[in-house]
Amino acid sequence: MQRFVVYRLNRRGCNMFISVTTRALTLIFALLFTLSACTPAQRAGTEQAADPMAIEISPNDTRAYRALVLENGLRLVLVSDPEAEKSAAALAVRVGSLQDPAEQQGMAHYLEHMLFLGTEKYPEPSEFDEFMSQNGGMLNAYAANDHTNYMFEVNNDALPESLDRFADFFKAPMLYPEYADKEVNAVHSEWSMRSASDGFILFSLLSETINPEHPFSQFNIGNLETLSDKPGSNLHEELIAFYERYYSANQMTASVLSNRSLDELEMLARDVFADIPNREIAAPQVDVPPVRDEDVGILLSYRPQMEMRSLFIDFIIENNRDEYAYKPNELIAYVINSEMPGTPAALFRELGWIDSLGAYAQPDIFGNAGLFRIGVDLTETGYQNRETIVGVLLNYVEQVRYEGIGEHYYDELNTVLQNDFAFLRRSGGFQYTTSLAANLLYYPFNHVISHSYTLVEYAPERIQRVLDQLTPERVRVTFVSPEQEVDTPIPFTDGFYSRAALDMETITAWRSEAQQFVVQMPAVNSLLPDDLSLVAGDFHQRPQHVVDQGSVSAWLMRSERFQEPRAEVRIQLYQPFHHRSLEERMARSVLMDMFALSQQALAREASIAGVSFNLSAGDGLSLNLSGFNDKQALLAERVLTDFAQFEPTTAGVEQSVDRMRRNIQNARLRFPVQQLMPSFNRLMRLPSADTDAQLAALQNITTADVKAVRDRLLRENTLRMYVHGNYSATGVSELASKVAALGGVDRTRAVEHAPIVTPRSDLHISWQEDVDLDDTGFLDVWILPAEDLNNRAHAALLSEMMRTRFFTELRTEDQLGYSVGVTQVGLEDFTGIGFLIQSPVRGPAPLLERFDAFRAGYRERLANMSEQEFRQFQQGVLTNLTQPPQTLAEEAGRFIGDWQNQRYRFDTRTRYQQELENTTLSSVQAYFDRVFATENSARILVQLRGRNFREIDFATIEGLEVIESLDVWSREQLGGE
Numbered sequence: 001m002q003r004f005v006v007y008r009l010n011r012r013g014c015n016m017f018i019s020v021t022t023r024a025l026t027l028i029f030a031l032l033f034t035l036s037a038c039t040p041a042q043r044a045g046t047e048q049a050a051d052p053m054a055i056e057i058s059p060n061d062t063r064a065y066r067a068l069v070l071e072n073g074l075r076l077v078l079v080s081d082p083e084a085e086k087s088a089a090a091l092a093v094r095v096g097s098l099q100d101p102a103e104q105q106g107m108a109h110y111l112e113h114m115l116f117l118g119t120e121k122y123p124e125p126s127e128f129d130e131f132m133s134q135n136g137g138m139l140n141a142y143a144a145n146d147h148t149n150y151m152f153e154v155n156n157d158a159l160p161e162s163l164d165r166f167a168d169f170f171k172a173p174m175l176y177p178e179y180a181d182k183e184v185n186a187v188h189s190e191w192s193m194r195s196a197s198d199g200f201i202l203f204s205l206l207s208e209t210i211n212p213e214h215p216f217s218q219f220n221i222g223n224l225e226t227l228s229d230k231p232g233s234n235l236h237e238e239l240i241a242f243y244e245r246y247y248s249a250n251q252m253t254a255s256v257l258s259n260r261s262l263d264e265l266e267m268l269a270r271d272v273f274a275d276i277p278n279r280e281i282a283a284p285q286v287d288v289p290p291v292r293d294e295d296v297g298i299l300l301s302y303r304p305q306m307e308m309r310s311l312f313i314d315f316i317i318e319n320n321r322d323e324y325a326y327k328p329n330e331l332i333a334y335v336i337n338s339e340m341p342g343t344p345a346a347l348f349r350e351l352g353w354i355d356s357l358g359a360y361a362q363p364d365i366f367g368n369a370g371l372f373r374i375g376v377d378l379t380e381t382g383y384q385n386r387e388t389i390v391g392v393l394l395n396y397v398e399q400v401r402y403e404g405i406g407e408h409y410y411d412e413l414n415t416v417l418q419n420d421f422a423f424l425r426r427s428g429g430f431q432y433t434t435s436l437a438a439n440l441l442y443y444p445f446n447h448v449i450s451h452s453y454t455l456v457e458y459a460p461e462r463i464q465r466v467l468d469q470l471t472p473e474r475v476r477v478t479f480v481s482p483e484q485e486v487d488t489p490i491p492f493t494d495g496f497y498s499r500a501a502l503d504m505e506t507i508t509a510w511r512s513e514a515q516q517f518v519v520q521m522p523a524v525n526s527l528l529p530d531d532l533s534l535v536a537g538d539f540h541q542r543p544q545h546v547v548d549q550g551s552v553s554a555w556l557m558r559s560e561r562f563q564e565p566r567a568e569v570r571i572q573l574y575q576p577f578h579h580r581s582l583e584e585r586m587a588r589s590v591l592m593d594m595f596a597l598s599q600q601a602l603a604r605e606a607s608i609a610g611v612s613f614n615l616s617a618g619d620g621l622s623l624n625l626s627g628f629n630d631k632q633a634l635l636a637e638r639v640l641t642d643f644a645q646f647e648p649t650t651a652g653v654e655q656s657v658d659r660m661r662r663n664i665q666n667a668r669l670r671f672p673v674q675q676l677m678p679s680f681n682r683l684m685r686l687p688s689a690d691t692d693a694q695l696a697a698l699q700n701i702t703t704a705d706v707k708a709v710r711d712r713l714l715r716e717n718t719l720r721m722y723v724h725g726n727y728s729a730t731g732v733s734e735l736a737s738k739v740a741a742l743g744g745v746d747r748t749r750a751v752e753h754a755p756i757v758t759p760r761s762d763l764h765i766s767w768q769e770d771v772d773l774d775d776t777g778f779l780d781v782w783i784l785p786a787e788d789l790n791n792r793a794h795a796a797l798l799s800e801m802m803r804t805r806f807f808t809e810l811r812t813e814d815q816l817g818y819s820v821g822v823t824q825v826g827l828e829d830f831t832g833i834g835f836l837i838q839s840p841v842r843g844p845a846p847l848l849e850r851f852d853a854f855r856a857g858y859r860e861r862l863a864n865m866s867e868q869e870f871r872q873f874q875q876g877v878l879t880n881l882t883q884p885p886q887t888l889a890e891e892a893g894r895f896i897g898d899w900q901n902q903r904y905r906f907d908t909r910t911r912y913q914q915e916l917e918n919t920t921l922s923s924v925q926a927y928f929d930r931v932f933a934t935e936n937s938a939r940i941l942v943q944l945r946g947r948n949f950r951e952i953d954f955a956t957i958e959g960l961e962v963i964e965s966l967d968v969w970s971r972e973q974l975g976g977e
Contacts, residue, residue, distance in 0.1 A: 311390065640739065
């Protein structure tokens with residue numbers, strides 16, 4: 001069972017505005033509120049019935065669907081998938097942080113936390129967590145600006161009981177006062193973890209600089225200050241009032257997926273959801289404009305916590321989500337994002353000014369309005385020319401507005417969307433039901449799946465209406481760099497900013513300076529697939545060795561399950577490199593960084609056409625291709641030819657060295673919990689080096705060094721290939737021949753993996769450092785010196801069994817931190833168990849004491865566990881392992897590991913399943929005693945001590961060796977001095 005509560009639209013990435021969780025408020029569903037109905041799904045491309053509840057699905061989708069509107073107004077989608085090994089459900093409520101009371105900011109997020117903690121029918125606060133854990137489940141939730149979404153996944157046989165528990169959240173949550181106080185601490189910990197994050201701070205900067213009367217300007221996470229009793233505002237009373245005001249069935253949508261029939265699912269759904277109270281409320285509306293006249297035509301400056309240089313060009317636009325079928329925003333972003341020759345992105349990259357450029361719209365981010373943003377990541381040289389870059393982009397937007405977006409761009413995007421939808425990839429039930437429930441808040445039933453792929457007609461007037469809002473007079477420009485002068489704190493963050501008017505005289509000067517650069521709209525995409533047919537030939541049950549020529553080896557797996565014109569291709573030009581010097585390894589990294597940037601135009605063109613590629617270097621070159629297979633061979637040849645002809649420049653090397661320096665230094669400012677496993681890997685995977693040594697090696701890299709590494713990587717190679725999907729043996733052989741000719745293939749050798757520190761029973765080590773962050777990060781890993789699948793099976797099962805209890809005790813009960821977990825830790829064929837936490841309230845030594853106390857308590861719990869409870873845990877882990885793959889890529893992944901490790905029986909997964917099936921309660925109890933005995937296991941501690949805990953000792957155990965230097969440690973383990 002996994003649970004990690006997500007609060008915010010910017011949770012998943014550094015770009016805080018790109019998110020699937022931001023949704024607009026629309027009225028397009030009014031006709032659906034009146035009655036219950038159910039209709040079969042319709043295939044895309046067929047004549048649609050008049051019934052607006054007929055769900056349009058991909059021809060590639062074999063699942064059955066049903067749309068329902070219950071008597072209480074709740075709308076839901078049911079999905080019957082006979083192959084599903086697990087069931088999933090989600091429920092979304094049309095309320096988010098935009099509805100937070102001014103006196104209790106963060107309320108929507110706080111309520112999302114509280115609903116998990118007991119209901120009238122199931123009053124125990126951890127009951128649902130425990131039930132999920134025992135039945136192979138996981139649960140989650142998030143609160144966005146305009147909606148809140150709750151979801152779970154569980155073993156099929158536990159669906160009825162799970163739905164009963166889940167639905168009770170929305171009928172009779174306990175909202176215990178005593179847990180209300182505790183859970184504020186969890187919300188506070190979540191805020192504390194993010195308050196120094198640049199992504200969160202930049203999001204807060206947007207909130208801080210719009211109309212202060214607009215609810216988007218409020219603090220939306222919440223902390224101990226904002227979520228508290230105040231004169232005239234009692235937190236617990238406000239919590240209940242918020243729930244009773246907004247949690248109404250007629251403003252809820254749900255989805256349920258299972259292997260059961262649609263009739264069975266409908267019966268279950270009606271049974272649990274039909275009596276959720278309908279308070280007959282109207283959809284929440286925002287009627288305050290997001291910006292005043294003084295909030296546009298402004299220049300914002302932000303000095304980041306990490307070293308980074310960026311600029312943003314923002315325009316406030318009308319909320320046009322209801323025009324999704326015409327995609328005006330997407331078409332405009334399509335031509336701005338292009339890196340075809342002559343476009344702004346291509347120009348800037350040629351000048352060495354940018355690392356990336358991206359345009360996108362969020363038409364409803366403010367509820368009643370949206371944002372169109374052009375974001376640019378800058379090099380140092382680009383930062384020095386930032387005003388010119390803004391001028392070029394504003395001129396380009398004006399050019400697009402003047403020339404219009406021609407129908408050929410519409411045709412190209414339409415082809416891309418039709419191809420994607422025709423062969424739409426499946427997602428797992430958990431993710432799928434989450435998106436269906438959220439989408440149903442904003443799209444009609446018939447487009448709840450297809451809305452992203454629907455493009456009904458070329459509508460230049462709709463495009464022009466958006467372009468007319470992207471004017472210099474209404475622009476908001478943000479510069480981000482360590483050099484920015486700032487003077488104003490950004491509330492509830494560690495950041496500072498400054499704000500100034502951006503008058504038309506300044507903008508005109510920037511645009512005039514930019515006129516020296518001529519840019520043009522993009523050419524047509526040459527990588528769109530022409531042939532979407534399936535190759536002839538037999539399907540395979542396991543990979544076939546189709547090329548075996550000494551220095552060239554290739555395996556092919558034709559998938560019977562995924563009969564689609566796609567393939568997963570892995571190409572390895574192998575040569576041992578891990579034994580080379582740190583300087584050579586760093587030069588390799590610089591080379592690959594430079595080359596990746598040089599390929600951005602090709603990568604974007606390929607991505608639009610439905611195929612992706614990645615060229616990396618470890619022990620030799622590795623080229624991965626994924627997507628439509630029609631142009632993959634052409635793309636592979638082009639990438640490797642470009643690499644062989646790539647000529648690094650002095651300026652390019654200097655920029656890459658600077659990027660890598662920033663990446664290395666910025667890594668030390670990531671959340672402590674995000675640094676734990678990388679620190680573990682640096683300890684246990686060889687060779688490794690201290691940060692200072694890496695930085696020193698970087699500074700000495702020359703253009704000649706980079707060229708030498710490029711040449712080294714293109715000679716004396718062994719070619720290994722794995723192809724999964726729509727290829728014939730002849731096609732694989734032809735591709736192998738082309739790659740061998742380009743890649744200097746003339747050696748026959750077995751693959752040697754980079755060395756590791758072999759776990760031993762006397763290996764007890766600790767990496768500990770003071771970090772320039774507030775919180776403590778702590779990781780405690782135990783690994784038995786056993787490389788067999790029996791050990792792996794027991795570690796996987798035991799870590800799953802402990803996960804929920806660990807979370808409940810340390811997070812829910814003790815409130816020691818927001819990020820808390822137990823995880824299985826893999827080190828080649830060794831498997832261990834790791835306990836981790838990021839804590840704002842405890843230092844390292846007390847955390848180790850609490851970890852030890854947990855293990856002692858769990859040993860007693862394990863000793864008293866019933867066979868039935870154990871079998872539930874075991875079945876949950878087995879179900880995760882045995883459920884059918886949802887995509888071709890997932891299916892390929894089940895064989896690629898064995899291919900990489902030269903296990904050509906391709907049976908590791910099967911043998912691992914057998915070991916899991918053979919585990920017993922007594923064998924797990926014995927494993928617990930064995931693995932958590934210091935005399936039996938290697939024990940690795942990673943201790944990151946934050947600023948607030950400098951006076952607290954690092955943890956220690958008997959016989960612990962503190963690693964002072966990774967350089968010395970690595971040399972010792974490799975047999976050096």
